[in-house]
Amino acid sequence: MFETIKLDVADGVARLTLNRPDRLNSFTVAMHAEVARAIDRIDDDHNVRTLVLTGAGRGFCAGQDLGDRAVAPGGEPVDLGESVELYYAPLIRRLTRLRMPVIAAVNGVAAGAGANIALACDIVIAARSAKFIQSFANIGLIPDSGGTWILPRLVGQARALGLALTGEPLSAEKAQEWGLxxxxxxxxxxxxxxxxxxxxxxxxxxxGLARTKSLIRSSWLHSLDAELDLERDVMRELGFSHDYQEGVAAFTAKRPPNFTGR
Structure with a gap:
């Protein structure tokens, strides 16, 4: 079914593995298309209640494959804005808006767009040997895939500028210490x-997890008053859900809850 990724689904968990280990799982147009198809399938399957995104081999993702003919240098100039608009921006939007928690399992280097794709996930767990590299400055570009938005919000302006302007690797340990x-x-x-x-x-x-994800991610756009109104509306909605009733019943009976996602 796929040539550049793997998709495994079991027990409510979808595991999407970027599978070009010889190229540190860097993206091509073909990989973007396959990832989009996989996410469509995951989103349509209501038995799937969480997504794990990871990479094969010794790296998570090195970002864009600069050898891919869609962005290769030389000859006619390449419209990188089109690449962002058609591929990277839609991927970030899908990950952040997906109706379930998304976990990035960063098993090695996450560089360029690969770093920011990982950071777009809801929970990032990294191996101690992993590194996060905003490598765009090394080739005269800006941190795309949401990098200029998410970095200052996670680590503050000073650290965001340091990471973006120097392209220096950030260890997984330091990334945790900084709150990245x-x-x-x-x-x-x-x-x-x-x-x-x-x-x-x-x-x-x-x-409830999906609504939590949605409200926290959109809170940057709202005043406190507006956010309080949204919290009221979502609490009203969730108060009628099966899972809330089950959660209260399980708490009262001192037993594990049996949530169904409804």
Whole structure:
């Protein structure tokens, strides 16, 4: 079904693996198309309640494959804005708006757009050997794929500018210390850590998790008064949900809840 990615679905968890390890899982037009198809499939399958995004081999993703003919230098100038508009921006929008938690399992280097694709996920867990590199400055570009938006919001302007202007690698440990990612774990513990969290989300109150994700991500656009009104509306909606009723019943009965995502 796919040539540049792998998609595995089991027990409510979809695992999407970027699978060009010989090129550090860098993106081509073909990979973008396959990732888009995979996310469509995940979004349409209501048995899927969480998504894990990772890379094959020794890296998460090195960003754009500069050898791909769609962006290769030489000859006629290439419209990189078109590449962003057609491929990278839609991917970031899909990940941030997906109706379920999205976990990035960063198993190695995440560079350029690869770093910002990881940071667009809801939870980022990185192996201790992983590095985050805003490598755009090295080729005269800006941090795309949401980089100029998300970096200052996660780490502040001074650190965002340092990362973006120097292109210096940031270790996973420092990324956790700065609040750029959720957690840094030993390399050998990455798979188990991600699997445990993915299972937790897949068995959790998916609708409530999705609304939490949506409100936090959109809160930058709202005043406190507007956000309070949104919280009222969403609490009203969720108060009628099966999962809320089940959560209260389980709490009262002192038993584990059986959430269905409804």
């Amino acid at each position: 990612i959720w957690r840094c774990v030993d390399d050998e513990a990455l798979d188990a850590e991600v699997a445990g969290l993915a299972t937790r989300f897949a068995k959790g109150p998916t609708r």
